[in-house]
Each structure stands twice: as structure tokens, then as C-alpha cells.
Amino acid sequence: MKKKTLGLVHTSATLVPIFQELCKKHIPSVDTFNIADDSLIKDVIAKGELTPATARRVVEHVGSAAAAGADYILVTCSSIGKAVEAAAELTGVPVLRVDQPMADQAVAAGTRIGVIATLPTTLGPTADLVVRRAAIAGKKIELVESLCEGAFEALMSGDAATHDQKVADALKSLAKEVDVILLAQASMARVVDTLSPEDRRTPIFASPPIAMEYLSQILRS
Incomplete structure (x- = not known):
């Protein structure tokens, strides 16, 4: 049986080791990979909201995770949650917002x-x-x-x-x-x-x- 793969999308590289430890603890038999782009959260903070342009980039990152072979995708930032929900509607594998x-x-x-x-x-x-x-x-x-x-x-x-x-x-x-x-x-x-x-x-x-x-x-x- 093929091992399952979890793709994680982050808005800060500092979250990568935190979630890698959690993955080792909770899903040790699942392969994982990470996509990190801190410009997303910087844009949200600078503009005071999640803009359509930034939401579109979140959707693209989720799509990239699916194209890379993820069977399931976790997005680890709460501030871009609405974009994550939009991405879930457009992606062929399950997508979860962390909160x-x-x-x-x-x-x-x-x-x-x-x-x-x-x-x-x-x-x-x-x-x-x-x-x-x-x-x-x-x-x-x-x-x-x-x-x-x-x-x-x-x-x-x-x-x-x-x-x-x-x-x-x-x-x-x-x-x-x-x-x-x-x-x-x-x-x-x-x-x-x-x-x-x-x-x-x-x-x-x-x-x-x-x-x-x-x-x-x-x-x-």
C-alpha cells in the first residue's frame, strides 16, 4: 500500500520545525513536505485584511501542494482561513485550515x-x-x-x-x-x-x- 502524504502550507518558516515534531508524534507513518511563504502573512498584516490578490496566491500554493502529490493538505495559518476554504473547493484532495x-x-x-x-x-x-x-x-x-x-x-x-x-x-x-x-x-x-x-x-x-x-x-x- 502506498504511503499517504501530507502537504503543509505555512506563512512562516518558523512553523516548519514545530509541525515536523507534531507530525513525528501523531502521524509517523505519513510522508510530509512543506511550502512556506512569509510574504502572505506580511501582506495581510500590512493591509489589515486578506485581500483577493493574496487569497489567490494561497489558492495557488494549495494547488501546488496537490500537484506535488499530497493526499491531504494542512494550511497552518489562521489569518488566511477564508482563502483556505476557497482553495478546498477548488482542490482535488482534502484541505484543512489549522483552526x-x-x-x-x-x-x-x-x-x-x-x-x-x-x-x-x-x-x-x-x-x-x-x-x-x-x-x-x-x-x-x-x-x-x-x-x-x-x-x-x-x-x-x-x-x-x-x-x-x-x-x-x-x-x-x-x-x-x-x-x-x-x-x-x-x-x-x-x-x-x-x-x-x-x-x-x-x-x-x-x-x-x-x-x-x-x-x-x-x-x-
Whole structure:
């Protein structure tokens, strides 16, 4: 039997080793390859939205992954989610946006759902996805959005400590209001490990491990 192949499309090369480790853990028998183009997320941030031109390039990258032999494609950036969904309609193999399994798990886990991000261009698409997945599941939810002002800028300037503190403070505050919290950006996951057990009593979901657990079930079948 031919080994299955997963193609991963990233908007940052820094995500490649993170997902390679997750692939080794969850789908060790599946071949993988990576396509990384950080100009996509840079364009989204610069323009404050996903433009049609950038969305078209996302679709092209997904098409390239299919042409390269992928049996399944995972796109690992939440900010370009709508383009990923468009690509899925045009591609002959299944295409998954990284935050969909996380959104489905959150909808199943609670009614008041918090979404936290350091960029509005990521917060909006993830919040929109949760609302749409809840509608598909037939569940009424309340969404609470939290934007960590200044955290992303601090990280980009090399001040990781300020970024982490701002995210930690926002997580502690949001945890008091909701049943479950979604991290719209995987880069915030490391902050969760620094929280006290009391501050982590509200479940906090990050998309990469949840997406890989989902894919392990799909690709083993």
C-alpha cells in the first residue's frame, strides 16, 4: 500500500520545525513536505485584511501542494482561513485550515467561548470560524473576543517578555468570563505553560496539536 502524504502550507518558516515534531508524534507513518511563504502573512498584516490578490496566491500554493502529490493538505495559518476554504473547493484532495478542529472542539466543550489574539487580522477570522462552526453544529454560543494590544509589536521588536506578560494578563482576565479559550495564534501557546494551575482551570486550546490529533484519525483510516 502506498504511503499517504501530507502537504503543509505555512506563512512562516518558523512553523516548519514545530509541525515536523507534531507530525513525528501523531502521524509517523505519513510522508510530509512543506511550502512556506512569509510574504502572505506580511501582506495581510500590512493591509489589515486578506485581500483577493493574496487569497489567490494561497489558492495557488494549495494547488501546488496537490500537484506535488499530497493526499491531504494542512494550511497552518489562521489569518488566511477564508482563502483556505476557497482553495478546498477548488482542490482535488482534502484541505484543512489549522483552526477548524480547535473550533469544533471548543463548540462541543462550552457555551461561552473566548478567542484571544495579538493581531486583529487573526482574531477576526478565528472568531468568525467559531460562529460558523457553532451554526453548523446547531449550537447557540456566546463569543468573547480579546485582543492583546501591543503584544505583537513587542514580540516583533524583540521584547518577548512584554509580549508574554500581556498575553498572560489577558488569559487570566478572559478565563474568568468563559467556559473555554481558543488561542488564535499558536505563538501564544508557550505562555499557557507559565500560568499557575489556578489560572489554567479554564481549558485553553491551541490549534496545532488539536489539528494533528484530528489528522492522525483521518490519515490512519
